Amino acid sequence: MQIFTAALMIALSVVVVVTRRPGKDTSILWASVLISISLIFNVDSVYVVVDQLLYGRNYADLGANVLLLVGVYFLARAIHRAARPLPVLGHSKSPRVLGKSGVMVAASAAAAFFSLIDAPITSTAFMMQYGAQPAAALYSAVQYVYIGAVMAAAGWTCLRFRKSWSTGNYKTAFALVGMGCLSAVLLVVDVLALDTMHVLGELQAMAKLSGLYGALNAATFTLLCTGLALPPARRKILSIYEASRINSMLAELDPVWKLAIAGNAGVTLDFAVVPERPHRRRRELHRMIVEIQDSLVRDPGSRKRIGRDGLDKLARATRYLERQSWRSR
Known part of the structure; x- marks a missing residue:
């Protein structure tokens, strides 16, 4: 389970890094990286090595949990910002301030309760070994109360703005994120x-609840990671597909363009008019289509040089750009 959840978060981090566009909000990037590091620290073999470097008194558990709290803060902020189609007036500053205050209070309280726990030996099952101590129960509780509160708020945001998303991709993504938030609260x-139960010594009840913990933990990370990765991953795949289509059309249309402008001095393919790199190839295709069409108007003989096959290629490229323009509106 430790490796599974860490792998999911690392995969989300990779998706976020690969698909991130300049100038966009970095909340999800910080969330995925910090939570990934926290979960890597919880892998037994890694935990033992890290804790030994920190004098072998389970400080690695505190460090991993503080990273998790900060990561959850950024995660909730990312969900709030992404789920709202437009900024809501009067709510731009307060949730952010409250979120920062909450994570600082939770981290400080966790550190204070941790200092009261008698845990002198490195343990890869920290709460199982030391959880019977009231201080350990409070150490765990203060963290999860914060996590539950912010994830409940994030889930409510997804539910509140669910009708604002018109595309099936975003509806599916935020439905998954909303279910992930619900799973996190459970x-x-x-x-x-x-x-x-641990503090009260009810070990049989604990055994039953432990099985539920594993299922909910797996469901929470699976739903959240899948929902958050879906929009950027789909956008990246479509971008790669579109680039491939445009490159193919440019290669197909280039000989048509050369035939169209033959004998038309002064008609040149000027790529300097397309400075924006993200859409450069699409604009190059648009420029090529425009110059072919200009040649057909100015030089009646160009239609004969191009032939039916060339005109068909021009029509296909024109229809493609029209569809892309319509979708981007």
């Missing part, structure tokens, strides 16, 4: 119950 309830 996970928090399960953890709080586990902490309580």
Whole structure:
């Protein structure tokens, strides 16, 4: 389970890095990286090595959990910003301030309770070994109460703005994120119950709740990572596909363009008019189509040089650009 959840977050981080566009919000990037590091620290073999470097008193558990709290703060902020189709007046500053205050309070309280726990030996099952101590139960509870609160708020944002998304891709993505938030809240309830049962010594009840913890933990990370990765991954795939189509059309239309402008001095393919790199190839195709059409108007003989096959290629390229223009509106 440790490796599975870490792998999911690392995969999300890779998707975010590969698909990130300049100038866009970095909340999801910070969230995926910080949570990934936190989950890597929780892998047993990594945890043991890191904790030994920190004097072997389970400081690695505190560090991993603080990273998780900060990562969840950025995750909730990313969901709030992405789920809202437009900025909501009067709500741009306060949630951010409250979120920062909340994560600082939760991290400080966790550190304070951690200092009261008697945990002198490195343990890869920290709460199982030391969770019977009230301080350990409070250490865990304060973290999960914060996580539950921010994920419940993020889930409510997805639910509140669910009708604002018209495309099936975003509807599916935010439905998955919303279910992931619900799963996270149920996970928090399960953890709080586990902490309580441990302190009370109800080991049989703990055994039943532990199985539920594993299922909810896997569901939470699967739903959230899939939902958050879906829009950028789809956008990247479509971008690659579109670039391939445009390159193919440019190669196909180039000989048609050369035939069209033959004998028309002063007609040249000027690519200097397309400075924006993200859409450069599409604009080059548009420029080529325009110059072929200009040649057909100015030189009646160009239609004969191009022939029926060339005119068909020109028509296909024109229809393609018209469809792309319509979709981008």
